[in-house]
Amino acid sequence: MKAAPFTVLWLQSGGCGGCTMSLLCAEAPDLAATLASANIRFLWHPTLSEETGDEAIALFEAVLSGAIRLDALCIEGALLRGPNGTGRFHMLAGTDTATIDWVRRLAAVAEHVVAVGTCAAYGGVTAAGVNPADACGLQYDGRRPGGALGAEFRARAGLPVINVAGCPTHPNWVTETLMLLSAGLLHGGDLDSYGRPRFYADHLVHHGCPRNEYYEYKASAEKMSDLGCMMEHLGCLGTQAHADCNTRLWNGEGSCTRGGHACINCTAPEFEEPGHAFIETPKIGGIPVGLPTDMPKAWFIALSSLAKAATPERLRRNAVSDHVVTPPAVRDIRKR
Amino acid sequence: MSDGTKRLVVGPFNRVEGDLEVRLDVADGAVKQAFVSSPLFRGFERILEGRDPRDALVIAPRICGICSVSQSHAAALALAALEGVVPTDNGRVATNLILATENVADHLTHFHVFFMPDFARAAYSDRPWFAEAERRFKASHGLSVREALATRTTLLHVMGLLAGRWPHTLALQPGGVAKGADARDKMRLLATLGSVRADLEARLYGAPLERVAALADAEELDIWRRTGPDGDFRLFLTITEDLDLAALGRADDRFLSYGAYPQEEGRLYAGGTFAAGRLGSVDPSAIAEDHSFARMEGREAPHHPFEGSTFPDGADETGYTWCKAPRLAGLPFETGAFARQVIAGQKLARDLAAKEGANVRSRVVGRLIETARTLIAMEGWVKALRPGEPWCAQGALPQAGRSFGLTEAARGALGHWMVVERGRIARYQIIAPTTWNFSPRDASGQPGPLETALVGAPVRQGEKTPLSVQHIVRSFDPCMVCTVH
Ligand code: SF4
Ligand code: SF4
Numbered sequence: 001m002k003a004a005p006f007t008v009l010w011l012q013s014g015g016c017g018g019c020t021m022s023l024l025c026a027e028a029p030d031l032a033a034t035l036a037s038a039n040i041r042f043l044w045h046p047t048l049s050e051e052t053g054d055e056a057i058a059l060f061e062a063v064l065s066g067a068i069r070l071d072a073l074c075i076e077g078a079l080l081r082g083p084n085g086t087g088r089f090h091m092l093a094g095t096d097t098a099t100i101d102w103v104r105r106l107a108a109v110a111e112h113v114v115a116v117g118t119c120a121a122y123g124g125v126t127a128a129g130v131n132p133a134d135a136c137g138l139q140y141d142g143r144r145p146g147g148a149l150g151a152e153f154r155a156r157a158g159l160p161v162i163n164v165a166g167c168p169t170h171p172n173w174v175t176e177t178l179m180l181l182s183a184g185l186l187h188g189g190d191l192d193s194y195g196r197p198r199f200y201a202d203h204l205v206h207h208g209c210p211r212n213e214y215y216e217y218k219a220s221a222e223k224m225s226d227l228g229c230m231m232e233h234l235g236c237l238g239t240q241a242h243a244d245c246n247t248r249l250w251n252g253e254g255s256c257t258r259g260g261h262a263c264i265n266c267t268a269p270e271f272e273e274p275g276h277a278f279i280e281t282p283k284i285g286g287i288p289v290g291l292p293t294d295m296p297k298a299w300f301i302a303l304s305s306l307a308k309a310a311t312p313e314r315l316r317r318n319a320v321s322d323h324v325v326t327p328p329a330v331r332d333i334r335k336r
Numbered sequence: 337m338s339d340g341t342k343r344l345v346v347g348p349f350n351r352v353e354g355d356l357e358v359r360l361d362v363a364d365g366a367v368k369q370a371f372v373s374s375p376l377f378r379g380f381e382r383i384l385e386g387r388d389p390r391d392a393l394v395i396a397p398r399i400c401g402i403c404s405v406s407q408s409h410a411a412a413l414a415l416a417a418l419e420g421v422v423p424t425d426n427g428r429v430a431t432n433l434i435l436a437t438e439n440v441a442d443h444l445t446h447f448h449v450f451f452m453p454d455f456a457r458a459a460y461s462d463r464p465w466f467a468e469a470e471r472r473f474k475a476s477h478g479l480s481v482r483e484a485l486a487t488r489t490t491l492l493h494v495m496g497l498l499a500g501r502w503p504h505t506l507a508l509q510p511g512g513v514a515k516g517a518d519a520r521d522k523m524r525l526l527a528t529l530g531s532v533r534a535d536l537e538a539r540l541y542g543a544p545l546e547r548v549a550a551l552a553d554a555e556e557l558d559i560w561r562r563t564g565p566d567g568d569f570r571l572f573l574t575i576t577e578d579l580d581l582a583a584l585g586r587a588d589d590r591f592l593s594y595g596a597y598p599q600e601e602g603r604l605y606a607g608g609t610f611a612a613g614r615l616g617s618v619d620p621s622a623i624a625e626d627h628s629f630a631r632m633e634g635r636e637a638p639h640h641p642f643e644g645s646t647f648p649d650g651a652d653e654t655g656y657t658w659c660k661a662p663r664l665a666g667l668p669f670e671t672g673a674f675a676r677q678v679i680a681g682q683k684l685a686r687d688l689a690a691k692e693g694a695n696v697r698s699r700v701v702g703r704l705i706e707t708a709r710t711l712i713a714m715e716g717w718v719k720a721l722r723p724g725e726p727w728c729a730q731g732a733l734p735q736a737g738r739s740f741g742l743t744e745a746a747r748g749a750l751g752h753w754m755v756v757e758r759g760r761i762a763r764y765q766i767i768a769p770t771t772w773n774f775s776p777r778d779a780s781g782q783p784g785p786l787e788t789a790l791v792g793a794p795v796r797q798g799e800k801t802p803l804s805v806q807h808i809v810r811s812f813d814p815c816m817v818c819t820v821h
Contacts, residue, residue: 018401093347259500
């Protein structure tokens with residue numbers, strides 16, 4: 001007899017749908033093959049399912065009544081509490097009930113609850129600025145534990161909300177999380193202090209960035225489209241951002257920094273409010289305020305002035321150009 | 337509703353982008369009146385206020401995960417106008433490529449993942465084409481659905497190469513793009529586009545893209561249906577004929593496009609309006625949003641977006657949606673790929689517009705024609721990229737000013753209006769394509785295009801979520817997260 005599938009119900013609330021659009025980019029193997037390999041079945045997904053309207057509602061009711069087992073509830077998008085705590089800024093269409101209420105009820109019957117994307121995890125961009133919709137995450141309100149389900153919430157299997165943060169998420173962060181859950185291989189210790197799966201959050205975006213050589217010599221980009229390191233002037237947070245974006249690439253061979261723009265730390269709570277323009281690096285006395293994770297300030301100052309003094313001409317020139325103007329010299333190795 | 341009229345509330349509507357609810361008054365087996373509601377409000381326009389204007393490039397794309405590049409482009413255009421900066425040639429061409437990639441990917445997703453699976457529903461099991469429709473288009477399992485997703489994934493490698501990632505890239509800038517392409521990038525881009533072309537010619541069209549782009553009138557389309565090459569396009573035409581989808585979902589046949597893909601000489605798709613068989617130009621000062629039936633404050637009079645506001649009125653009872661009602665010179669307009677192709681003068685689109693107007697069939701045909709035309713143009717753009725020449729012109733932001741950016745998303749006309757004071761965003765208003773298409777009624781009671789298109793849709797005995805309504809709604813390829821942002 002074939003084992004029962006690992007069932008997933010996916011709902012969207014205050015987000016942009018981008019995590020789903022990203023998920024569809026899963027490749028080698030594609031999404032369907034990846035899920036099939038782990039016997040994961042979507043009971044319903046807003047983009048992929050046939051059922052619409054009353055058929056979809058009947059399915060949600062069957063899950064609530066226990067007639068259909070729910071292994072993972074995936075929520076994409078922030079949860080909206082406004083106006084005035086009613087949740088009416090997002091009524092689940094056709095039900096006259098606030099989506100945040102549906103989510104609370106469904107979370108209570110789910111073995112696992114997965115926040116897909118930074119909105120669902122912490123509120124994300126939907127909670128930015130004056131936060132007009134009073135948006136929050138499933139178990140966080142920005143950096144603060146709480147959110148729609150409360151800090152104490154544990155899904156049936158005992159885990160807190162699993163925060164597959166990212167704006168959007170990399171397709172494989174989501175599929176691998178679901179596969180680990182379905183295999184029973186994801187435990188409390190496998191989540192970091194913000195509830196993110198450590199298999200991708202224990203890395204930094206800086207790892208594998210092709211601009212690392214420029215970083216070492218503090219050869220910095222000064223304007224958009226320059227090749228140099230973007231930390232000093234263009235707001236790059238790659239040295240502090242928890243994600244494997246430069247070792248696990250996007251859309252074939254891309255990443256934010258490979259695309260010529262700063263990492264804005266989209267896997268972190270409150271990334272939406274850096275307190276300065278995203279593409280500027282705030283500095284005090286010429287030293288960036290946000291230093292690389294675990295680097296003491298005195299060291300950074302000493303190292304960067306040394307590095308700057310030693311910057312090869314090649315890097316100095318290429319850093320402020322939009323293509324390689326000075327290639328590395330070709331030397332005959334045997335004659336050295 | 338004592339006259340036998342029945343009220344149906346339809347939702348959640350899946351296989352559209354975002355959440356949608358449609359209220360229908362049904363009598364004598366047909367829709368008499370429709371009210372379209374966007375039940376999700378996030379308030380991006382307010383979120384943008386008070387920020388550094390350049391932050392619009394980070395925040396605005398996150399309105400929507402399906403057309404984030406279009407949102408980013410509208411913001412970049414508004415910033416460029418404010419800075420008075422003109423993109424470099426390379427920047428313009430690369431921007432076209434990035435935008436076109438998203439639009440083509442959207443058309444592929446719409447046709448295979450959102451629209452066609454409805455014909456693989458059990459309700460059609462008595463139709464002669466059903467077995468084939470089920471084999472190719474069963475939701476998430478159909479052969480063509482899976483193959484189209486693979487093709488889309490390959491296509492989106494253009495984003496990996498030119499924009500870093502998709503969605504939510506920061507690559508588009510007021511002066512061009514953040515990353516240049518070198519010789520090897522050009523070759524990889526050609527390989528990527530070549531592979532997409534081969535997939536579509538083999539499966540979707542069964543013929544060269546050029547033959548699709550050259551379709552000139554309804555008669556040629558009919559010949560394709562009867563004797564054309566086997567492919568998903570022909571299957572669609574077969575189903576369309578059998579179910580008479582050309583008779584379904586007509587609105588006012590007033591079309592709007594801002595024009596897309598600037599080239600050295602003019603745009604690939606010229607902008608304008610098309611109504612009562614005549615071309616016109618778009619006067620941006622004649623655009624205004626009406627709040628009469630939106631759950632928004634500011635109902636006294638319609639506002640031009642430079643004067644517009646977004647203050648939700650949660651207590652309001654007359655409003656039935658968070659979507660405002662945009663009007664051009666006081667009239668609702670339909671926007672999207674069909675509108676764009678009609679205005680750009682593609683012959684088949686013009687002929688369909690003259691003979692049958694916009695309907696379920698012509699909207700889908702418009703997208704499939706545009707997909708072929710756009711891919712052909714993209715191949716030319718790759719060849720026009722010049723490694724070694726500049727990619728991004730630099731400008732400086734003034735402390736105050738106002739400007740707007742108009743572009744085309746896959747779903748049609750998209751505009752951002754920005755007012756800057758003391759170096760910060762003081763006002764930001766967005767009118768998205770689905771806001772035009774799915775707008776509610778306005779002060780004079782004029783329904784939005786979808787509301788009009790749904791009138792007359794047949795409702796079969798016992799149907800709670802009428803299939804005809806689903807076909808009509810999805811023929812617009814709505815994006816609800818953009819609609820109310
Ligand atoms: S650009 Fe950012 S991620 Fe790349 S080397 Fe510099 S700091 Fe690190
Ligand atoms: S590079 Fe940074 S901003 Fe880009 S996806 Fe990764 S974590 Fe997010």
